[in-house]
Amino acid sequence: MNKPLRRVAVFCGLLVLALLVRVNWVQFVQSDQLKNDPHNRRVAIERYSTPRGNIIVDGKAITGSTTTDSGDFKYKRTYKNGKMWAPVTGYASQAFDSNQLEKLNDAILTGTDDRLFFSRTVDMFTGGKQKGGNVVTTLDAKAQKAAFDGLGDKKGAVVALNPETGAILALASTPSYDPSTFAGMTDKDAEAYNALQKKNNPDEPMLNRALRQTYPPGSTFKVVTAAAALENGLYTDPDAKTDSPVPYILPDTVHQPLNNEGNIPCENATLRVALQYSCNTVFGKISADLGNAKMKAEAEKFGFNDAKIDTPVRAAESVFPKDNRPQNAMAGIGQASNRATPLQMAMVASAVANGGKLMKPYMVESLVAPNLNVVQQHTPQELGRPLKPENAQKLQSMMETVVKDGTGQSAQIDGVTVGGKTGTAQHGENNKDNPYAWFISYAKTAKGTPVAVAVVIEGSDTLRDDIAGGKLAAPIAKGVMEAVIEGQR
Amino acid sequence: MSSTTTTTTVGTFAAPSRRNTELALLVFAVLIPVFAYVNVGLAKDGSVPAGALGYTLGLGLLAGVTHLVVRKWAPYADPLMLPIATLLNGLGLVFIWRLDQEPKISTPQLGGAMAPGQLMWSTLGVALFLGVLVFLKDHRVLQRYTYISMVVALVLLIAPIFFPARFGARIWITIPGVGSLQPGEFAKIIIAIFFAGYLMVKRDALALASRRFMGMYLPRGRDLGPILVIWALSLMILVFETDLGTSLLFFGLFVIMLYVATERTSWIVFGLLLSAGGAVAVATFESHVQVRVHNWLNPLELQNGGVTETAQAMYSFGSGGILGSGLGQGYSRLIGGIAPKSDYILATVGEEIGLAGLMGILLLYGLLIERGIRTALAARDPFGKLLAVGLSGAFALQVFVVAGGVTGLIPLTGMTMPFLAQGGSSVIANWALVGILLRISDTARRPAPAPAPSTDAEMTQVVRP
Numbered sequence: 001m002n003k004p005l006r007r008v009a010v011f012c013g014l015l016v017l018a019l020l021v022r023v024n025w026v027q028f029v030q031s032d033q034l035k036n037d038p039h040n041r042r043v044a045i046e047r048y049s050t051p052r053g054n055i056i057v058d059g060k061a062i063t064g065s066t067t068t069d070s071g072d073f074k075y076k077r078t079y080k081n082g083k084m085w086a087p088v089t090g091y092a093s094q095a096f097d098s099n100q101l102e103k104l105n106d107a108i109l110t111g112t113d114d115r116l117f118f119s120r121t122v123d124m125f126t127g128g129k130q131k132g133g134n135v136v137t138t139l140d141a142k143a144q145k146a147a148f149d150g151l152g153d154k155k156g157a158v159v160a161l162n163p164e165t166g167a168i169l170a171l172a173s174t175p176s177y178d179p180s181t182f183a184g185m186t187d188k189d190a191e192a193y194n195a196l197q198k199k200n201n202p203d204e205p206m207l208n209r210a211l212r213q214t215y216p217p218g219s220t221f222k223v224v225t226a227a228a229a230l231e232n233g234l235y236t237d238p239d240a241k242t243d244s245p246v247p248y249i250l251p252d253t254v255h256q257p258l259n260n261e262g263n264i265p266c267e268n269a270t271l272r273v274a275l276q277y278s279c280n281t282v283f284g285k286i287s288a289d290l291g292n293a294k295m296k297a298e299a300e301k302f303g304f305n306d307a308k309i310d311t312p313v314r315a316a317e318s319v320f321p322k323d324n325r326p327q328n329a330m331a332g333i334g335q336a337s338n339r340a341t342p343l344q345m346a347m348v349a350s351a352v353a354n355g356g357k358l359m360k361p362y363m364v365e366s367l368v369a370p371n372l373n374v375v376q377q378h379t380p381q382e383l384g385r386p387l388k389p390e391n392a393q394k395l396q397s398m399m400e401t402v403v404k405d406g407t408g409q410s411a412q413i414d415g416v417t418v419g420g421k422t423g424t425a426q427h428g429e430n431n432k433d434n435p436y437a438w439f440i441s442y443a444k445t446a447k448g449t450p451v452a453v454a455v456v457i458e459g460s461d462t463l464r465d466d467i468a469g470g471k472l473a474a475p476i477a478k479g480v481m482e483a484v485i486e487g488q489r
Numbered sequence: 490m491s492s493t494t495t496t497t498t499v500g501t502f503a504a505p506s507r508r509n510t511e512l513a514l515l516v517f518a519v520l521i522p523v524f525a526y527v528n529v530g531l532a533k534d535g536s537v538p539a540g541a542l543g544y545t546l547g548l549g550l551l552a553g554v555t556h557l558v559v560r561k562w563a564p565y566a567d568p569l570m571l572p573i574a575t576l577l578n579g580l581g582l583v584f585i586w587r588l589d590q591e592p593k594i595s596t597p598q599l600g601g602a603m604a605p606g607q608l609m610w611s612t613l614g615v616a617l618f619l620g621v622l623v624f625l626k627d628h629r630v631l632q633r634y635t636y637i638s639m640v641v642a643l644v645l646l647i648a649p650i651f652f653p654a655r656f657g658a659r660i661w662i663t664i665p666g667v668g669s670l671q672p673g674e675f676a677k678i679i680i681a682i683f684f685a686g687y688l689m690v691k692r693d694a695l696a697l698a699s700r701r702f703m704g705m706y707l708p709r710g711r712d713l714g715p716i717l718v719i720w721a722l723s724l725m726i727l728v729f730e731t732d733l734g735t736s737l738l739f740f741g742l743f744v745i746m747l748y749v750a751t752e753r754t755s756w757i758v759f760g761l762l763l764s765a766g767g768a769v770a771v772a773t774f775e776s777h778v779q780v781r782v783h784n785w786l787n788p789l790e791l792q793n794g795g796v797t798e799t800a801q802a803m804y805s806f807g808s809g810g811i812l813g814s815g816l817g818q819g820y821s822r823l824i825g826g827i828a829p830k831s832d833y834i835l836a837t838v839g840e841e842i843g844l845a846g847l848m849g850i851l852l853l854y855g856l857l858i859e860r861g862i863r864t865a866l867a868a869r870d871p872f873g874k875l876l877a878v879g880l881s882g883a884f885a886l887q888v889f890v891v892a893g894g895v896t897g898l899i900p901l902t903g904m905t906m907p908f909l910a911q912g913g914s915s916v917i918a919n920w921a922l923v924g925i926l927l928r929i930s931d932t933a934r935r936p937a938p939a940p941a942p943s944t945d946a947e948m949t950q951v952v953r954p
Contacts, residue, residue, distance in 0.1 A: 034807020
């Protein structure tokens with residue numbers, strides 16, 4: 001019986017060998033993948049086992065950490081004035097993952113980033129707990145407050161940039177949410193989170209309108225159209241007649257007129273007057289005369305059709321499409337399939353204000369190790385030059401006329417030069433939905449150009465004329481600009 | 490043939506008893522769990538656990554007593570099996586105690602702390618082990634109980650049907666005041682005794698008196714009949730009790746012992762065909778088998794938005810990596826319920842002592858199994874050979890089915906990891922199993938009685954005509 005016995009011995013040996021091979025496969029080959037699987041709770045347990053680093057605005061933390069006794073996670077994220085800052089910070093929740101700055105800088109905030117290796121090693125030897133680093137933002141607390149309070153209970157967004165550097169000074173979106181309400185993992189947190197979801201709340205409080213939502217830019221886009229006219233030499237003098245009829249018949253159509261809102265002096269108007277009164281006829285004609293390719297090229301210099309505008313939170317792509325002639329003429333006045341994010345329109349205003357040079361928008365100034373050493377410092381980067389300096393000067397003077405004598409008078413600030421452009425974008429099929437009220441502007445002081453702002457309000461029924469942007473959105477922009485200038489003094 | 494001198498033959502010289510080797514190994518088998526125990530305490534609370542001294546003395550005492558009994562009653566027994574069993578049992582106690590420290594999986598509803606109970610069952614198991622060595626002077630005595638053991642095995646297998654199912658399987662019998670027993674664990678030993686006794690008698694008939702059918706030798710019904718009936722009956726009962734692991738174990742046991750007894754490879758083919766047919770049939774009718782197979786093929790899949798036990802076990806292994814998180818510093822409690830202490834204890838092993846530790850544990854099992862088969866090789870009587878290979882084979886299959894299931898090599902079937910996992914019946918039965926194997930090995934390695942002086946041995950006188 002020994003021969004079969006030896007074979008059984010070999011068989012049993014193979015069984016054990018198979019087990020050994022399998023555990024090597026699981027614990028060696030697949031180990032990393034299993035260890036970092038998002039559903040492996042150890043990942044989250046590790047993340048919340050130490051207090052997270054903070055997100056800093058004006059030297060003060062707008063986030064914090066508190067200990068919890070709910071289950072495995074020792075620390076929970078807290079937010080100071082969470083509703084106001086949510087579009088900047090995003091959220092970090094024990095149960096619902098994280099997003100925006102909280103997610104993008106997770107390695108720094110939890111202290112696991114490779115660049116914190118030294119500080120971690122020191123902690124290990126001194127027996128200290130692993131600490132997270134901080135994220136220092138470019139935001140201006142006063143400007144943010146002005147933007148958030150200005151929006152109030154209206155639906156909309158505000159973006160303010162420093163035109164000289166591209167630093168984001170304000171980033172507000174309403175209605176907003178408080179990320180503290182679902183930072184933990186209790187039933188109450190789950191309830192709060194579910195109540196904020198789109199299917200339970202049609203107002204979409206968790207939508208970051210400033211970065212992630214595109215709107216038809218309406219008349220504010222006329223600034224880009226004017227820039228295209230100047231850059232392409234269609235007109236060189238803002239005060240020369242433009243030879244444009246009223247109404248302007250859209251090209252390639254049998255008889256489809258492009259009209260102006262209200263009774264305004266647009267026939268054969270100068271560029272300055274056309275911008276001042278927001279003449280659809282003049283700018284529709286410019287767009288048609290330049291053609292789709294040139295219009296598209298100019299819009300792209302301002303940042304349209306770029307899917308990778310990272311602040312570092314990625315903005316939705318603003319679109320100036322390839323289109324047929326009548327559609328292209330409509331796109332020239334910010335209608336048709338022309339779509340822009342509030343950030344994009346703030347970039348337009350800031351490029352004009354900065355002498356034609358467009359800076360890359362950013363909101364993280366630096367990443368700081370727990371011992372306050374700077375791990376990474378942002379240096380302003382140029383994104384493009386949509387305008388020659390002399391054309392930028394011309395456009396500035398035109399935008400300043402809009403605020404001084406035109407549709408944007410409610411944005412005037414004493415002792416400060418303000419340039420701007422209003423807009424009311426039609427929305428919905430046959431224009432049946434509520435229009436969007438827009439305002440883009442910049443402010444210049446003796447010291448330079450500290451701020452450019454874009455405001456959009458998903459409007460109410462009362463807004464039907466082109467003054468809407470000036471009535472509703474301009475005062476908010478004014479408040480933000482004042483806050484920034486005051487902070488500089 | 491000189492190669493057979495140390496394993497099978499009757500030699501007049503004594504094989505070395507190796508009792509001192511066993512003693513030295515036992516010292517390690519006690520010290521390693523003690524260090525592990527202290528390690529858990531230091532990692533969890535930063536202090537040496539209060540029971541450290543008691544645990545050391547208790548484990549040491551058990552090991553000492555077993556060693557002395559083996560020295561006295563089974564002096565030629567295999568020197569490796571006792572230390573390995575002691576080490577595995579000791580480590581199992583440490584792991585269960587370590588999991589007791591997790592409040593979430595040690596609530597009163599889940600049975601609370603389980604290490605004290607396990608210690609008591611282990612002591613009982615060791616007592617049974619000693620009882621086997623002291624009272625079972627010769628394993629051949631068991632041969633007399635061939636048919637009684639058949640009846641007992643059937644009773645043990647049928648009994649759980651009359652008790653309510655627990656944790657999804659009907660494999661327990663509840664005795665008021667004592668607790669629950671898993672008769673399947675004992676049935677495994679008793680069925681091996683029945684198979685060994687029956688096959689020893691019938692093996693020639695099974696191997697030779699057969700008809701040739703389609704290139705295979707089919708035995709006569711009257712020879713194969715009884716054993717096939719018992720096997721089919723037990724299999725059906727087990728399927729009815731939804732205890733797949735044990736069905737597989739019994740089937741494997743049956744095939745291995747039949748193959749060893751008849752020395753005919755056709756039995757393997759026959760067995761594989763039967764098992765394939767059985768597996769397909771069971772999988773078609775039993776929905777929970779389909780669930781198990783599905784979980785095996787998609788280990789990380791979410792169910793109802795939640796992570797499954799299978800996935801949690803895989804995460805445990807993955808997070809453990811090569812060296813493990815350290816004793817007491819893993820999160821295998823995430824598997825939830827009492828599973829981490831019973832079926833899934835290997836997940837804790839893998840996470841906390843890593844790939845290195847887990848391979849060590851698997852090698853210990855492998856060593857124990859191969860020592861058992863070596864005992865079968867060395868045994869001088871066919872009954873001893875069959876019993877030893879049956880017990881070792883059952884043990885090997887159980888280890889493979891459990892460890893393979895938990896690590897995702899094969900579909901999961903609920904069974905306990907011998908010695909390591911929490912479970913009174915399991916630890917008692919496995920100590921008895923090792924006791925019987927030691928008894929057989931003692932008989933096998935014992936020097937044969939010197940041949941009686943015989944006149945024939947004298948110089949032959951040559952008578953010349």
